Amino acid sequence: MNDRSTWDRRKLRVVGIGAALLVSLLARPAAADKTDDDALRAEELFKEARAAIDRNDYAAACPKFEESLALVRRAGTLFNLAQCEEHEGRLVTAMRYYKEGIVVLDPGDPRLAPSKKKLAEIEPRIPFLTIKPKTELPKDTRVTIDGKEAEGVGVALPVNPGKRTIAVLAPKHTEETYLVEVGEAEQVELLVSAGKVIVEPPRLTxxxxxxxxxxxxxxxxxxxxxxxxxxxxxxxxxxxxxxxxxxxxxxxxxxxxxxxxxxxxxxxxxxxxxxxxxxxxxxxxxxxxxxxxxxxxxxxxxxxxxxxxxxxxxxxxxxxxxx
The missing domain is CATH 1.10.287 (Helix Hairpins)
Known part of the structure; x- marks a missing residue:
């Protein structure tokens, strides 16, 4: 009786392993097909972006490079996107893409030296903005630059050249907004404060x-x-x-x-x-x-x-x- 039970358990185990292998074999072609589709689509988008640059249409090229990069991350796409962002004046973004592209290159890659040179040319052009509070800001105050959370207050932050919108969002205060224009390589300091206190009407008993x-x-x-x-x-x-x-x-x-x-x-x-x-x-x-x-x-x-x-x-x- 015990031998029969052991034999049944072994048969069930073999069947289970076989089923798992079958599922794995069936899933692999689907995963491979998706990877191939992503690669083909990424290549199409890359070519469309390059064609847009040939037409001097950088506004259309940058989003296509981004979409291609989201599908397949390649050094070539990173560098092209960096050049596109630089042309549009977004130097901070261009610097980030150059750095990411350099990291993924092999030491002997011929693109390494020119990419490092380009990065060295961009970095000195990037302006920095230091946001300082005039007085102590209320607890849980948020500061944003162009709608994105600022990485810190009181520290020099790299920003893209041009007009930047800074907002101070303090609990139970009105939003305080500042507009500042920074040029390439400038060091700008901006004093900010929280908005007016919002007075809540007394509650009825x-x-x-x-x-x-x-x-x-x-x-x-x-x-x-x-x-x-x-x-x-x-x-x-x-x-x-x-x-x-x-x-x-x-x-x-x-x-x-x-x-x-x-x-x-x-x-x-x-x-x-x-x-x-x-x-x-x-x-x-x-x-x-x-x-x-x-x-x-x-x-x-x-x-x-x-x-x-x-x-x-x-x-x-x-x-x-x-x-």
């Missing part, structure tokens, strides 16, 4: 929020009552006018010709009272609601600044903002 909310709810309720009063006043006013016309036709000299006319006259007097009351409710409700709302809004403005406003126009009263 729960008691403040409750008080303001209660006032606003009461104000809106009163405005609603006032609106209903105006609606009632409009309806009863229309009825009063209609009733008055009937009374004018059928009543005169203090007497009414018919019972219906008499009842209409009595109803008109009642409607007139209701109309007067409705107008009073409308005016009082709208006025009290507006005053209460403005008081609540004033209290919040004292804490955080205004966030709502009362809108009054022909035929409407409204509120704009958030509750």
């Amino acid at each position: 729960p008691a403040d929020l409750l008080s303001i909310r209660q006032r606003r709810i009461a104000a809106v309720s009163l405005l609603g009552v006032g609106a209903l009063g105006f609606v009632a006043a409009g309806i009863t006013g229309g009825l009063v006018v209609s009733t008055y016309n009937d009374v004018e036709k059928n009543c005169g000299g203090g007497r009414c010709a018919t019972k219906d006319a008499y009842e209409a006259a009595q109803s008109g007097q009642t409607l007139l009272v209701v109309n007067t009351v409705a107008w009073g409710v409308g005016i009082a409700g709208a006025g009290a609601g507006a005053v209460l709302y403005l008081l609540a809004n004033k209290k919040q403005a004292e804490k955080t600044g205004p966030t709502q406003s009362l809108l009054v126009g022909p035929g409407f009263v409204g509120v704009r903002g958030s509750f």
